[in-house]
Amino acid sequence: MSELALDEMSVLSAIYCEKDEFELLEKSAEKGLVFRIQIEVEAATSERTLLSLLFQLPTEYPHCVPKISVSSKQLSRKQCQHIKQSLLEKASALEPDPMVHELLLWLQQNFTELTLNDQSLVEVQEEEYIHLQRTVKVDVDSSGKRCKEKMMRVLCETQVSDLKRISSFEIKEFLSLEELQREFEQVGLLKLYQEFVATLP
Template sequence: MRCLTSSVFTAEKGLVFRIQMEVEAAPSERTLLSLLFQLPTEYPHCVPKISVSSKQLSRKQCQHIKRSLLEKASALEPDPMVHELLLWLQQNFTELTLNDQSLVEVQEEGGEEETWIALFLIDHMRSKTKYIKAIEKWSTDLGLTGRLFLGKLILVLLQGARRSIKEYIHLQRTVKVDVDSSGKRCKEKMMRVLCETQVSDLKRISSFEIKEFLSLEELQREFEQVGLLKLYQEFVSTLP
């Protein structure tokens, strides 16, 4: 790894690091990356926002590297982490780009991916604001649409490519997204996957939205509006 240039400038809500670096994929192969780390005022107790770009990589590869860096950052202890993330990227760069390219090739060979639906039950949210922001961000980054239902039950409904849903599940289970009773950051250990299936004649959900409900009747109507009443009846209405 060779850092070519770096700059620091202040933003309204923290510091921003811009780093140009060469990453060695093989002895004779070097890839130039542009990385942007935005450090919020709560950093390092809050992970930085990260952007990745490169003229030598596809947009999907850059997005995959970004997601992997964010996942790694969330798994670290709340200490200054930018340098550690750069070292980790160098050590894992070849695997990250090869794995992502394999996914792209499989998708191209198989044509357009079928749309899947997944429904998750979350037991509780202690750090509610942070948790909701993480769910929104993961869904957007992975190109997933759906709903986050908040009420007596906490449900996440997702629609999109199956591989993106699998990646979401991985993030949900491995990233320290909540806090425990002592206030220490922790992973989600009590999420239940209620349903993960391909649905025929599926009504497309156009966006990801947060919906609060006061009664199960309201929740049922929300499922009806997106054409998933059967899903509600089979997996939600039977919940205790």
């Protein structure tokens, strides 16, 4: 493995020196250097997300890009894949020099944009869902025949800052208003429930 890679690892371990921030996992002639860095990144909403990034620097590094893996308990697998792909694209555009710290700085600076792009995709999927509900036979009428959902209506469209991330779309059935209220509370939307849902006849 190159002296540049060893020097970079030494610098990174000094920069990310807090507990659990940097961990060397492997140092071998076959795989090169493998280490994990955990960092907190902040979005425009001031929400902080803990990311775990696994880097493998092959023996040819920095003349080739590092292998990268991204994980987070606060993000979906799709979001982590999106961040990973963006980091690899950025790495490919850089000069063949030690680049891990530069990639981490770039991630911190562009995290909001990366998650906003992902949120835009979610919004498009929601509009696709609403359109299908009104144009495709997704329900059954009183006689058991399939029919379109014509009673559904959007109660509110707004931006919220304290919403907990929902990693997947799921249809749930509730037996009581109390259960429904608890679900709104769990994702940080109690105010929305009280203003729009609880007042429904």
